[in-house]
Amino acid sequence: MTMLLVLSATFLALALLAVPVAIALGLSALLVVMIWGMPGFILAQKMVNGIDSFPLLAVPFFILAASVMNSGGITTRVVDLFTSLLGRVRGSSGVVNVGTNVFLAGISGSSVADASASGALLIPEMRKEGYSGAFAAALTAGAAVIGPIIPPSIPLVIYGVIAQVSITRLFVGAYIPGVLIAVALIVYVTNYARRHELPARGRPSWGVIGRQFRGSAWALSMPLLLVVGAKGGLFTVTELGAVLVLYAIFIGWIIHHEFRWRMFPAMLTDAGLQTANIMLVVAVSSFIAYLVVVHGIPRDIQTILHQANLSPVEFMLLVNVVFLVAGMFLDSTPATIILVPIFLPAAKSFGIDPTHFGLVIVLNLMIGLIHPPLGLNLLITQSISKVPMRDVIWASLPIVGIVLAVLLVITFVPQTVLWLPTVMGL
Numbered sequence: 001m002t003m004l005l006v007l008s009a010t011f012l013a014l015a016l017l018a019v020p021v022a023i024a025l026g027l028s029a030l031l032v033v034m035i036w037g038m039p040g041f042i043l044a045q046k047m048v049n050g051i052d053s054f055p056l057l058a059v060p061f062f063i064l065a066a067s068v069m070n071s072g073g074i075t076t077r078v079v080d081l082f083t084s085l086l087g088r089v090r091g092s093s094g095v096v097n098v099g100t101n102v103f104l105a106g107i108s109g110s111s112v113a114d115a116s117a118s119g120a121l122l123i124p125e126m127r128k129e130g131y132s133g134a135f136a137a138a139l140t141a142g143a144a145v146i147g148p149i150i151p152p153s154i155p156l157v158i159y160g161v162i163a164q165v166s167i168t169r170l171f172v173g174a175y176i177p178g179v180l181i182a183v184a185l186i187v188y189v190t191n192y193a194r195r196h197e198l199p200a201r202g203r204p205s206w207g208v209i210g211r212q213f214r215g216s217a218w219a220l221s222m223p224l225l226l227v228v229g230a231k232g233g234l235f236t237v238t239e240l241g242a243v244l245v246l247y248a249i250f251i252g253w254i255i256h257h258e259f260r261w262r263m264f265p266a267m268l269t270d271a272g273l274q275t276a277n278i279m280l281v282v283a284v285s286s287f288i289a290y291l292v293v294v295h296g297i298p299r300d301i302q303t304i305l306h307q308a309n310l311s312p313v314e315f316m317l318l319v320n321v322v323f324l325v326a327g328m329f330l331d332s333t334p335a336t337i338i339l340v341p342i343f344l345p346a347a348k349s350f351g352i353d354p355t356h357f358g359l360v361i362v363l364n365l366m367i368g369l370i371h372p373p374l375g376l377n378l379l380i381t382q383s384i385s386k387v388p389m390r391d392v393i394w395a396s397l398p399i400v401g402i403v404l405a406v407l408l409v410i411t412f413v414p415q416t417v418l419w420l421p422t423v424m425g426l
Contacts, residue, residue: 007032007288012329021331022277025284032291043287050286050337051279053161054238060275061241062152065248066104066113067267069219072252072259077216078103079121083201084209090200091193093126094139098185101143103220105150105178111369115144115377119384127385130198134391137384138370141377141392142399143185145366148332150178152240155332155365158282159358162289162340166355167237169426173355173417177363177410184402218251278333285337293341302346312350316360316411319343323361327368335365355421356414363407371400 007028014024033043069075082099086092097118104114119140126136148155151171160167225243228234235243252259292298305315322343326335340361347357369377375393382392410416 006035007291015329020277021334022280022284025281025288025334029284029287042290046287046290047283050283050289055157055161055167055236056279056282058152058157058238058241059154059278060271061238061245062154063110063113063274064267064271065241065244066110066117067271068245068248068252068259069222070117071263071267072248073256074216074219074222074248074251075100075104075117075121077212077256078219081209081212081216081220083125084204084212088200089190089193091126091129091131091189091196091198092201093122093129094131094136094189094193095186097122097126097136097139098143098146098182098189101140101146102150102178102182104144105147110154111144111147111366112376112380114147115141115369115380118144119381123381123384129201130196132391132395133385133387134395135192137378137381137387137392138395138399139185139189140384141370141375141381141396142403143182144377145370145403146178146181148366149174149181149359149363151175152237152244153362154278155336155362156358157237158333158336159340159362162337163344163354163358165358166426169355169421170358171237172421172424172426174359175420176416177359177406180406180409180416181403184406185399188398188402215256218255222247222251281331281333282337285334288334289337289341292338298342298345301342302349305346306349310350312352313412315346315350316352319347319357319360320364320407320411323364324367327365328371330365330368332362332365332368336361353414353418356410356417359417360407360411363403363410367400367403367407370396370403 010028010031011024014027015021019027029043032038033040079096079100082096083092086095086099089095100118100122101114104117119137123133123136123140126139127133131139147153151174153171153174156170156174157167159165160170222244225240225247249259253261305318310318323335323339326339343361344354344357348354369375371378371393378389378392378396382389385392
């Protein structure tokens with residue numbers, strides 16, 4: 001226990017000094033190895049074993065697919081189509097923002113990537129339509145939370161690897177929670193537009209809409225690859241990532257004629273750097289998770305919980321609190337790798353389905369992206385909107401409340417997660 005306290009204190013101290021998560025975790029683990037005289041090969045072995053997983057190969061493909069999609073004109077065409085269809089709705093750009101993030105969620109699997117892409121396109125448009133910069137930034141940050149919920153999802157891949165749960169089942173189970181968040185945000189933004197009497201742009205002719213639909217039809221079909229491929233057994237989740245990359249290149253190069261091969265090396269470099277950072281976090285976190293298991297903490301936690309005579313409902317409330325707090329200070333990857341081995345055995349003993357449990361903890365951790373002190377989505381959208389952070393935080397509070405309400409729904413109504421995988425026979 002002393003070892004883990006030293007490790008935790010060292011990591012928190014480094015994190016407060018703004019040391020990158022991967023480096024902070026690595027230095028903390030190295031300090032533990034040096035102080036307790038552990039063989040160095042254990043650290044190396046557990047780090048290598050932590051990333052020696054076939055499903056994790058999907059991560060760089062999802063990142064690369066998002067880059068290709070943005071450079072190939074796919075995102076712009078989808079935004080134009082949504083804008084035209086919703087032109088008669090008051091403050092339509094806010095609804096378009098949510099819809100665009102739902103679409104991007106079906107491709108990138110990264111909330112931060114979605115916040116960057118949709119923010120650059122839509123925050124200026126929302127401000128032109130009469131939304132405040134703070135509201136536009138907060139809505140974009142909140143809508144981007146849908147990214148890691150609707151598949152493909154990098155956090156769900158990592159959870160599936162750690163918990164040894166079917167990633168396809170996790171992906172399919174995530175659709176309804178993702179849609180619930182989107183619907184709730186659309187209701188909120190339309191009420192906001194009506195209260196503030198924002199204007200409606202007007203809808204273009206059906207001929208214009210038809211041309212825009214034909215131009216974006218290929219892009220709109222991309223999220224269907226997951227459902228068709230998973231149900232038909234055409235490819236695994238890892239293979240899905242490669243298929244998305246090839247399909248995005250096909251659309252951008254052959255259909256839209258906007259993808260340029262000279263840009264591809266830079267995309268590969270960027271995807272490689274992002275993947276390296278994620279994998280370093282996964283590797284070091286795997287060693288920390290090993291220490292947690294070796295010291296019997298999951299067993300001790302399970303014993304304490306049962307001695308406390310908690311009900312499954314009380315246990316899930318406790319899990320929500322723990323992971324919400326973790327999301328305030330930790331990135332989702334180390335939080336998942338370190339905490340899941342502690343709480344998953346207890347969840348199974350309470351009869352909680354691992355797929356349901358996974359969606360609950362991932363959504364908890366994603367909420368950390370839209371509230372301080374981490375709030376990475378807020379940092380990104382605030383930098384785009386160029387308004388004071390305090391205003392963005394204040395505007396984000398109702399959106400955090402909306403996502404928390406959806407979290408409670410999926411926590412205490414497991415069928416919101418489990419119904420679709422059961423219907424699909426997964």
